[in-house]
Amino acid sequence: MPLYDSEKSVVILDIGTAYTKFGLTGEPVPRAIYRTEVKFKGKTKNLFDYEDEQELYDMLVEFFQDVYFKYAVTSPKDRPIVIVESLFCPIVFRENVAKVLFRHYAVSSLLFLSSHLVSVCTLAVDTALVLDVGYKEACCIPICFGMPLINAWQTLDIGSRSIHRNLQKLIMEKNPGGPSLSETDIENIKVRCCFVTKKERANGLALPKPNIEPCPDVDYPIEGAATMCINGAIREKTYEIMFEEDNDHLCLPTMILDALMNVDLHLRSKLAENILLIGGTTMAMGFKSRLREELLDRLSEERYKKLNVKCFKFHTSPSKENFTAWLGGSIYGATDWLTTKALSREDYLENNKIPDWSDLSYNSRSV
Structure with missing residues (x-):
């Protein structure tokens, strides 16, 4: 049941690359989660x-x-x-969002909130290491005493899109003459059939002649009554791209460790024991357990020995990871932040711009 009168509630919008979350303030879950697409010139376009x-x-x-x-x-x-966005959202996108809302739809006020920062408020803490694994990329930002440490941020071009490509490649290699699969089919196979396996099993499956038995095959329904067999090895290998180091020796676990390396020594242990995972990809079965395993294993590497971190602990979000940032926006939108920090239509029409996060004059307005 909403905490506030729906007639007075504020619109909360988290515009993700793949999915948008919509709802009102005071509500614990979004009213709708739908693809970030529009019908434009006769076509459906992201x-x-x-x-x-x-x-x-x-x-x-x-x-x-x-x-x-x-x-x-x-x-x-x-x-x-209230628009929940990444700190690294393109300026041109933010400016056009404000232009459309203020000039075309004449909204009374607009508040931009950082997705990493508002996610932390759902835990009632002010210090955490937030890892957001989205559709196009993964982004890690330490939040210390309510402030994002931009100098320590890490980002990699690995996310759901990379996983989908890897899964499609594995399926084509196993079934070269099989039916073509749509993006929706690939996503459904990933969610319903695949999981993140343990590191020991992943290493065994990666050998030229695997020395372990893969998990059972499953049948995925396609085209009505037809089915496609999803090989057990494919089910376990799909997410491995997240943990394989690239040519620069970077992967998902090294992002977290590199972020810790860039913060003060006395903050490292606290951040390592307060890790928050957000984004739909982190909901995969076995993801959190495998990530902890990878982090502990890499602590023995020479470049991370000086971290002086003994363990890693993960928060359990009060919501599903795919809309934790939206929930943070819902919480902020129900406070006096909206009246004291939001940009009004009058101010926008007078200055004709949205300040960037790095603009110090913006600190008095928003997070």
Whole structure:
């Protein structure tokens, strides 16, 4: 049951690369989670696949049309809006979001919130290491005493998209003449059939002649009554791309360790014992256990011996990992932050810009 009168609640929107989470303040879960797509020029297109700024603006007009009149079912002028975003969201995207909301839909106020920072507030703590594994990339940012340490951030081009490509490659190698699979099929196979296996089993399966028996095969339904056999080795290998080091010796575990290396010595143990995982990919079965295993194993490497970290502990979020950031935005939107920190339409029309996170004058307005 909502904590606040739905007639006065604020729209909370977490616009992810693959999925958007929509809801109102005071609610524990989003009202809708849907693909970040719009119908544009007769085609369904991802919101982030724009070719120029004008196209982005036009697509955002269609996108917020659905937000207000399909999901919120209310006039944009009646409700302020909170946008949960990454600290590294492109400036052109933020500026066009504000332009569409203030000039086209005439919203009264707009508040941008950092996804990493607001996720921490769901735990009622002010210090944590937040790892967000999204669709296009994984981003790790330490939050210390309520402030993101940008100098310690780490990011890699590994996420759901990389996992989907790896899964598709494994399936094609095993079934070269098999039916073509859509992006939706690949995603469903990943979620329903695959899991993150233990490090020992992963090493055994990676050998030219595997010395262990893979998990059982499963049948995945496609095209009505037809099915496709998903090999047990494929089920266990799909997520391995997250833990395999690239040419620069970087992977998901090294991101966390490198982030710890870039913070003060006295903060490292506390951050290592307060790790928060967000993003849909981290919901995979076995993900948290394997990540802890990989982190402990790499502590013995020469480059990480000086970390002086003994253990790693993970928080259990009060929500599903794929909408933890949205929940943080819902919490912030129900406080006086909205009235004291949000950017009003009058201020925007006067200055015609949205301050960047690095702008010190913005610190008095937002997180």
